[in-house]
Structure formats: C-alpha cells, structure tokens
Amino acid sequence: MEKIHNTLKSRATIYYIRSLNKNNSILWLQEKNKNKSNQEIKTAFCINKYSLIKSHLFLNGSQILQRKKLMNIIKNYVLDQDINVLFSLLYYNNTSLLITWICHLLIDVIKFNIFKKKDVLCNPDQYDLIKKLSKKIELENLYENLMSWIKCQYILKKIPYIDKKLMLTEQTLCWNYLLNNKK
Secondary structure, three states, rough: HHHHHHHHHHOOOOOOOOOHHHHHHHHHHHHHOOOOOOHHHHHHHHHHHHHHHHHHHHHHHHHHHHHHHHHHHHHHHHHOOHHHHHHHHHHOOHHHHHHHHHHHHHHHHHHHHHHHHOOOOHHHHHHHHHHHHHHHOOOOHHHHHHHHHHHHHHHHHOOOOHHHHHHHHHHHHHHHHHHOOOO
C-alpha cells in the first residue's frame, strides 16, 4: 500500500486552495446578491454549510422562496394555533429539504434556549419565531421533537415505498401536541 501511495505522490500535483474566511465570504455574497438582506445572506450561508456557491445558488433560486413560505406557515401556526395551517406542510414536494429546514429551526430554538443570544443562530432572519418557540416549548421536548424529525427524515430516505404524507402527518400531529402543551 505504501508503494502505491508514493507512486501517486510522485505523479500528482496537489494544490492547496484556502477557502475564504466567514466575513470575506459574506462580503462576497453581499456583493453578488445586492437585492438580498444581510440576514438572508447569513441564513443562506449557514444553512448551506458555509459553501459560497451553494449559498449563492440558494439565494438566486426557488429554494429561498420555499423556505420563506415554510417559515410563514410555521409563524402563522404559532400565532393562530390552527392545525389546518400546519397540514399545508404535507404538500411540499421536497420533503427532505423541508425536514432539514425544520431541524435547523429546532436546533436554533435549542441554542437560543441555552445561550439567549442571536449571534449563535443559523436562522437569524427568523429570530422572532425562534424566540416565541423557545418560550412555548421546554428544552427536553425540543430535543425529543428534533430527534423525531431526524428519524422521520431517515425513514423517508431509507424506505422507498413509504407513504410520505402519512409520515409527515404523524410529525405534524406531534408538533401540534408539543406546541399546545404550554411550559
């Protein structure tokens, strides 16, 4: 094995290209996306795991609009407590992405419960929603709910013929129960 490794080293050129630091990356994104707010740019950068290209594509594609729609659905549910609003989550085409965004939101609520700071959040554009959710739901319940969403995503990815609407209905009902049980 060592002989193969040395052979590869002698015939390959290795380039070390450093990535930009976080501040320079955000400046680059702001320059390329002048019509987007700072909070949208920071959110896109964090949600896309600090990848410049993915963040730029996210900001200029349809995903940012889908995410805004999802966050508005969740906000409306938290304000009105109407379960029918929450059931509109069932009609999203990309359930994996939907669950990922919900998990990001729940992680931010957990972080806000612990640190009480805005600068640790991955969704700074949803600060008011995160604050409301942190007041409504206890930390232990948040963690359990996050785990159930992660399990749901895993099941949806691994079992090909499972009914997605049934799985999302179960998660939605669990979330409804969680949000209606006050601290």
